[in-house]
Amino acid sequence: MSSDQIRITLPNGDVLELPAGSTPGEVAARIGPGLAKAAVAAVIAGETVDLMHPLHEDAAIRILTDRDAEALAVLRHSAAHILATAVRELRPGAGIGFGPAIDEGFYYDFDVDEPFTPEDLAVFEKKMEEVIAADHPFLRRRVSKEEARGLFQDDPLKLERLEEFSDDEVITVYEDGPFLDLCRGPHVPSTGRLKHFKLLSGAGAYWRGDEKRQMLQRIYGTAFFKKDDLAEHLHRLEEAKKRDHRRLGRELDLFSTDERVGPGLILWHPRGALVRMEIENFERELIMRHGYELVYTPHVMSERLFEISGHLANFAENMFGAMEVEGARYRPKPMNCPGHIAVYQSRQRSYRDLPIRMAEFGTVYRYERSGVLHGMLRVRGFTQDDAHVFCTPDQVPNEIERLLDLVDEMLRAFGYPYTVELATKPEKALGSDEEWSRAEAVLSDTLNGRGVEFEIDEGGGAFYGPKLDFKLIDAIGRKWQGPTVQLDFNLPERFELEYVAEDNQNHRPVMLHRVLVGSMERFVGGLIEHYAGAFPTWLAPEQVRVLPISEQWEESAADLVERLEAAGVRAHLQARETLNYRIREAETLKIPYMGVVGEREAENGTVAVRRRGAGRKQEVMDRQAFIDQVASEVRSRALG
Ligand SMILES: [Zn+2]
Ligand SMILES: [Zn+2]
Numbered sequence: 001m002s003s004d005q006i007r008i009t010l011p012n013g014d015v016l017e018l019p020a021g022s023t024p025g026e027v028a029a030r031i032g033p034g035l036a037k038a039a040v041a042a043v044i045a046g047e048t049v050d051l052m053h054p055l056h057e058d059a060a061i062r063i064l065t066d067r068d069a070e071a072l073a074v075l076r077h078s079a080a081h082i083l084a085t086a087v088r089e090l091r092p093g094a095g096i097g098f099g100p101a102i103d104e105g106f107y108y109d110f111d112v113d114e115p116f117t118p119e120d121l122a123v124f125e126k127k128m129e130e131v132i133a134a135d136h137p138f139l140r141r142r143v144s145k146e147e148a149r150g151l152f153q154d155d156p157l158k159l160e161r162l163e164e165f166s167d168d169e170v171i172t173v174y175e176d177g178p179f180l181d182l183c184r185g186p187h188v189p190s191t192g193r194l195k196h197f198k199l200l201s202g203a204g205a206y207w208r209g210d211e212k213r214q215m216l217q218r219i220y221g222t223a224f225f226k227k228d229d230l231a232e233h234l235h236r237l238e239e240a241k242k243r244d245h246r247r248l249g250r251e252l253d254l255f256s257t258d259e260r261v262g263p264g265l266i267l268w269h270p271r272g273a274l275v276r277m278e279i280e281n282f283e284r285e286l287i288m289r290h291g292y293e294l295v296y297t298p299h300v301m302s303e304r305l306f307e308i309s310g311h312l313a314n315f316a317e318n319m320f321g322a323m324e325v326e327g328a329r330y331r332p333k334p335m336n337c338p339g340h341i342a343v344y345q346s347r348q349r350s351y352r353d354l355p356i357r358m359a360e361f362g363t364v365y366r367y368e369r370s371g372v373l374h375g376m377l378r379v380r381g382f383t384q385d386d387a388h389v390f391c392t393p394d395q396v397p398n399e400i401e402r403l404l405d406l407v408d409e410m411l412r413a414f415g416y417p418y419t420v421e422l423a424t425k426p427e428k429a430l431g432s433d434e435e436w437s438r439a440e441a442v443l444s445d446t447l448n449g450r451g452v453e454f455e456i457d458e459g460g461g462a463f464y465g466p467k468l469d470f471k472l473i474d475a476i477g478r479k480w481q482g483p484t485v486q487l488d489f490n491l492p493e494r495f496e497l498e499y500v501a502e503d504n505q506n507h508r509p510v511m512l513h514r515v516l517v518g519s520m521e522r523f524v525g526g527l528i529e530h531y532a533g534a535f536p537t538w539l540a541p542e543q544v545r546v547l548p549i550s551e552q553w554e555e556s557a558a559d560l561v562e563r564l565e566a567a568g569v570r571a572h573l574q575a576r577e578t579l580n581y582r583i584r585e586a587e588t589l590k591i592p593y594m595g596v597v598g599e600r601e602a603e604n605g606t607v608a609v610r611r612r613g614a615g616r617k618q619e620v621m622d623r624q625a626f627i628d629q630v631a632s633e634v635r636s637r638a639l640g
Contacts, residue, residue, distance in 0.1 A: 025051035066225035076101035085179035086127035105222030116202040135192030136177035197223035245528035264380030271541035297339030336362035355391035376525030389512040423460035431489035464490030544571040549598035556602035
């Protein structure tokens with residue numbers, strides 16, 4: 001074999017010999033014309049590259065087609081360039097920032113004077129179609145820093161980025177027709193590969209997310225390989241809009257924020273507070289059954305504690321500032337762990353005390369940039385359903401078992417299917433390889449033993465230990481952050497946690513952090529969207545609304561309300577306004593049941609029941625039977 005040949009290994013083990021400098025596109029063509037046509041990009045040594053990327057060494061290669069998840073990001077990033085191509089054609093003066101692919105699509109940031117309007121987006125979309133029709137190839141070129149400075153002399157944001165490259169870094173530019181971008185790639189072969197896309201919205205965004213820098217105008221869009229996938233995605237976005245917890249939160253009078261209170265700080269209204277109370281009551285019962293003990297720890301603690309925990313050194317930028325009292329500095333707590341550790345260390349612990357499972361609905365405060373705050377989902381103050389398990393190393397497998405039971409019971413109560421990820425050792429990590437692989441094995445063995453499918457998030461663990469991440473899948477298929485179970489090699493060391501073992505010596509306990517809902521704010525925000533505001537009866541702030549047809553039957557209706565309340569049902573009488581108005585109001589508030597009382601119902605001791613979502617249909621029921629039915633639905637926490 002001559003030295004200008006390279007050996008390319010395919011996923012099935014086949015080896016192809018090609019001249020050095022060949023591209024993945026040529027590899028695909030060698031395999032077959034079908035693949036050559038379907039190819040989008042390639043993966044070499046874990047990195048996604050263009051089809052035109054020249055190969056100079058032997059390599060294992062995987063060709064990506066529209067069936068591969070990695071290919072979608074390549075398409076979407078290319079769509080961002082096509083958007084920028086269109087915008088620059090129409091607005092030659094628009095400065096350009098970044099244009100990455102994101103989870104659900106892509107965006108591009110432009111430096112322009114005025115925000116973009118929906119009409120602008122429609123015009124850009126048309127222009128994008130032209131760029132696509134022209135089928136410009138995406139051309140990659142390596143350039144020197146000096147050359148790049150010349151190419152982007154009119155783009156100050158690109159120049160700023162350029163200056164951050166070290167001198168030995170590879171700098172590449174991509175060209176598609178008239179547009180040139182400073183970009184690492186990869187891209188699809190040509191603009192014609194983009195077929196199914198949509199521009200969705202515009203929004204202000206600070207350059208590099210820094211509120212001290214200028215405001216850019218971001219355009220969000222999405223793209224898919226298949227028409228149906230795009231249609232489904234757009235439908236889901238429509239659904240999501242209807243379910244937006246901020247809108248429903250207002251309409252159902254659940255929560256609000258107030259500028260005088262501060263951004264990202266939630267005011268729970270009585271109706272929202274009832275939903276939260278039900279969740280907390282349920283969870284408290286549940287965890288007591290699972291062997292937890294409740295504690296309460298202060299909201300504000302001395303900085304000394306956060307020095308020991310390492311939060312000041314590693315987490316300070318997410319913490320609220322210090323306040324001084326009698327010369328000592330205090331901070332609102334960003335996490336509950338240090339407080340729980342202080343409880344653990346309040347006395348000597350013996351192996352006979354372990355495991356200790358300590359739980360708290362602990363409110364924490366974290367600084368989040370105002371630009372990322374979002375309703376109840378991203379906030380600055382939130383209550384975690386936090387718990388820490390202190391146990392001996394031998395007890396870990398059993399504790400993981402119990403945690404999986406607990407998570408399952410919790411999530412089933414709200415009707416969430418879920419997925420599990422095991423996040424493993426990152427590059428920078430505390431603890432030995434042995435410790436890590438033992439801990440990871442405990443987690444994966446327990447999952448396997450129960451037949452739970454899970455994915456591995458390679459290197460995704462925190463520096464102080466591996467974790468299990470549960471993702472909830474909501475009613476319209478979106479994933480939400482759910483429970484986490486985190487092993488911790490760090491805090492027991494930092495705080496020098498100990499217990500006296502059977503050998504009468506001091507040993508270090510293992511510490512597990514776990515949350516079930518995570519943040520109560522985010523969980524309730526998510527539940528509002530999951531149920532579209534129509535909470536199952538047990539969670540509904542108001543469970544029955546009783547409506548007398550006219551004033552004459554008010555007394556009889558009030559009697560029904562009293563009996564419902566005595567049975568533990570949240571019921572209200574609404575006698576003002578016309579019956580139609582009152583029915584509409586109860587529908588808007590998504591109350592599970594309406595009980596209508598007229599002459600016949602008053603005389604016969606019955607009630608005409610309207611169920612939420614059943615339209616005008618009503619069923620005349622014996623009052624006691626109705627009360628029993630609702631009360632049992634509430635007691636059993638039925639999902640309805
Ligand atoms: Zn790019
Ligand atoms: Zn913790």
